[in-house]
Amino acid sequence: MEVHRFDDQLMKIVITTDNHKLHVFSAYALQTGCSDHVKDEFWMMLDHKTADILQGEPIIVMGDLNGHIGKQKDGHRADGGHGYGKRNEDGERILDYTDVHDLVIVNSFFTKRDSQLKTFYSGLTSSQIDFVLVRRRDFLLITDAKVVPYETVATQHHPVICTMRIKPPKQRHDNQTGPAWTKWWRWKEKKDKSS
Structure with missing residues (x-):
């Protein structure tokens, strides 16, 4: 229905179904070497754009969030405890964002092999930064x-x-088209019984 490009790091696609709107964010958080001020600007924009969506409408945020949430839950409800590696400061930013908007990190709730958790490889280093x-x-x-x-x-x-x-709409049987069917075989059954 709509595509909103907010800047080079964030865009939103709105998909409509019969029952509701689905808001899909594609996000690219700034890398670890960037200043905290620049990172804060990205997370504040994502926070504001998420807050603008009505509570009843589904949200999916996906992308390279450039943080490590790690394996430990540490009391965060958004983390399912099946992540990879150790949490860093940028991972805390992700978890703070999810706590504020009552989101969960989907790919931390399924038990997988390490190869199905690692999203980023650079030489001998691997990590999970896409969520x-x-x-x-x-x-x-x-x-x-x-x-x-x-x-x-x-x-x-x-790729993750x-x-x-997505539940399909229920079939409605009250709007039939065309003439009603005549069940001729029942006429024969009735005739045989009455004879």
Whole structure:
């Protein structure tokens, strides 16, 4: 329905279905070497754009969030405890954002091999910096999330695949088209019984 490009790091696509709007954010957080001020600007913009969405409408935030959430939950409800590596300061930014908006980090809730968790490779170094986030109440629609280890989307990045159920609209049987069917075989049954 709509595409909003806010800057080089953030855009939103709005998809409409019969019942509601789905807001899909594509995000690219700034790298670890950038200043805290520049990083804060990105996270504040994402925070404001997320807050603008009505509570009843689903949100999906996905992309390279350039932070390590690690394996330890440490009391964060957004973290399922199945991450990779150790948490860093930028991972804390991700978790703070999810706490404020009641989001969960989908690819931390499924038990996977390390190769299905690592999203970024540089030489001998590997990490998990690409994530999919959804509202907590929509998490039950997610059936799986994993990395495809032998495919690359961009240099050094492996894609994260998230499978989500979307309920199809219920079929309505009250709006039939065409003439009513005459069940001729029943006429024969009635005739045989009356004879």
